[in-house]
Amino acid sequence: MKVLVIGSGGREHTLVWKIKQSTLVKEVFCAPGNGGISKLATCVPIKANDLKSLADFVEKEGIDLTVVGPEEPLVLGIVNEFEKRGLRIFGPNQKAAQIEGSKVFAKELMQKYNIPTAEFAIFSDPKLAKDYVQEKGAPIVIKADGLAAGKGVIPARTIEQALEAIDLIMVKKVFGQAGEKIVIEEFLDGEEASFLVFSDGENVLALPSSQDHKPIYDDDKGPNTGGMGAYSPAPIVTRGVEKHIMQDIIYPAIQGLAKEGSPYKGVLYAGLMIKNGQPKLLEFNCRFGDPEAQPLLMRLKTDLVEILNAVVDGNLKNQTLKIDPRPSVCVVMASGGYPGSYEKGKVISGLGVAENMENVMVFHAGTSFKDGNFYTAGGRVLGVTALGKTLPDAISTAYEAIKSISWEGVYYRKDIGFKALRHLGRFVGIVIGSTSDKKIMLEAKNTLRELFIPCEMTLASAHRSPERVINYAKTAKEKGIKVIIAGAGYAAHLAGVIAAHTTLPVIAVPLATSPLNGMDALFSSVQMPSGVPVAVVGINGAKNAALLAAQILALNDKSLAKALENMKKQMALEIEKIEL
Template structure:
């Protein structure tokens, strides 16, 4: 079969890597791809949000299955467009993808269906929002309601910071139209985790837990990014808590979307806060695989991912099971200096081959280009170096050993990925 993967980041490189292992796949394409993906898939120079161009390509090439990585084309309705032409595509339709496309919708949806989330209010008037936060006496989080590449959530310690966040999002339009509406919610305290599952709209098939690291600097300091690293599994999610998350969050979400006429097929991702009493709270829902969580998850996945995706599309997920490598895995994102702010591109990357020769290490490309036999930086998040070990400390050690073999001018990465897990298991 012929498969097209839409997207060009580290998540899509990991998906291409896994899909390419399927014995059913004869031809693999990726649009727009990146320098690393070009080694395992045919690169198609069509943007991930060019739905008409992607549809035309899929029809012309006789693509049998399209897999969508990023959220933007899903929210814009790529699945609806492909299905209307009789093409098979993995991901939720536009109405279902609104659970990520609008944080205001997601919060109201959770409220309607009794899914645990922080108390909140939504605003379209910035002055009304500022008046509201000035009256509060506790920390809040101000979120752009629309898509902001994982950077539209600002934690505010006091009313002054909250007012500044509203000004940044709604008046200065830091995230464009995504900031036409904001959600202001009470700040939750605890440890964050990611819970991602396949679903065909009825059955929910969970993947192992994982934990992302959003802030750019060690110790969770600095502005939020798309994610600076991840590991799986996350010890904060115990087997008992996993059962609660399925029962109280994931299954009610899939059932509620169906009841509201928004049947959900694809991957559903809940970003969670686990409080000190081991209660799970939803920070956000995403309508796709996480990035960088996909990288440590996908190297642990056994079997044929194409088979699982087809089962989701065809509504027969209950007949499918997944098995996972029990060994922990860690992904460290190597980024351009200055990210998530302005950064320079075109820096030559050195040491890739040496890192890739290591056992149980995979280097997934995100913002890279390939010219004249050499790799160069072309984005903010450049590489996702992923390693596996018999224990979490070993996985962390191996991953950072690989990271240290790779370098370019101005490279930046966090040096504490996985430390929360070590503290929790008493191995720090």
């Protein structure tokens, strides 16, 4: 077979890599492709939205199967164009692709077929939209109807932000025709997950769960991006949750589209919000997620081309998926400035080291290749993807590979997969009594992060906000926190108050913020009455507090125990290197 993959990102590099492994495939082409893809496939300089030129190329070259990566050509009707010419293509037709191409179409489908989703309203008049926002209040979500390069969904925390979003989309028309209509919907809280299935229009074959990381900065801060990393599986999607997803969301959507006269053939992506074991649908996408495709296809052991053919031929019923049980993690490396403006043409070094690591693949998202060197050519540049025996192992391997890769201005998140680690029992709460304590206590946060231990930092004073401290202590366990570190100065009663209201281990860090240089905080922390234990480290000993918390967690975490052992060995080696 000759196969053409349409697109130029990390998702398309992953598809080319997987398709090339098939025994059914003789040659792979990609249009337009990128620097990394050019090492695996013949890149053709045709844009993904040039439907006629793509169809002409397929006819001329005798391509047996075309696989569409991005959503734009699907929404423009590339499947209709190809099928009209009798060409085999993987993806939904133009009407079915409206499930992503139009938020209005998607929400009306959800409503008609009772798919659980956020309460919503549709507007074509900005004044009526603003009146609705004033009535409903905030937080609230504003969505442009059409495709907006992943930037058309604006969560507004305040009414002012919501009104600005309406003006941005409908009055200033920053997304053009995509903003002729908007959907305004309730803000859903919980934990997000992605769930992808293959469908031949009637039958469905589910891939494992995954989770994307949209915001640019750690701890899900900052503006949204195309995705800064992903992992699979997502622990939030339990067997029970998956059953709900299939019964309440996937099957009703596939059956509903068939009833509407547009059977869905391709990959259907459900973006979900999960709370208390109940999934609600945020959005549908009509293609593989990017970067979810990277960890998912790393885990797929079945010949992908056999599945793609079965979808196109309407023969998915007899297919099964064989999945590698090992978790996989993808960390996106981006150009400095992304998702805003950024420079291109930076030389990328160290790729060879990462690519030679076991269980690691480096997928190119925005690169060019010239004169023997790879250069940055986009916002998202690389997707470093790793498999591991456990999720912590996969995360560690991905970040180890990243250490060898560099270019001027490179940026990546340091916490990809941390939400999953919380479900595995790794979660520490850090409480500080004053903003002045933050600088020292960041040492604890940074040390925990080095060990791939998620944590949260909360400001709560035992004396100035005692109710906040007590509430934190009482609810910490139900949030999944396993150990609490409390840092405070002066008459530091913070750790003691917390310990009085929880059975979780509490570690006190006395801080030298008073004229007594922390001696007062040390004595206040260490002299606890019988029955209210608090572990106390040295003055300003935030790093040791983090290590002690890690050792407590490691009692039930072999991977973490091994990481701590390696840290101690490295510390010993550093001492041996010192010459007196």
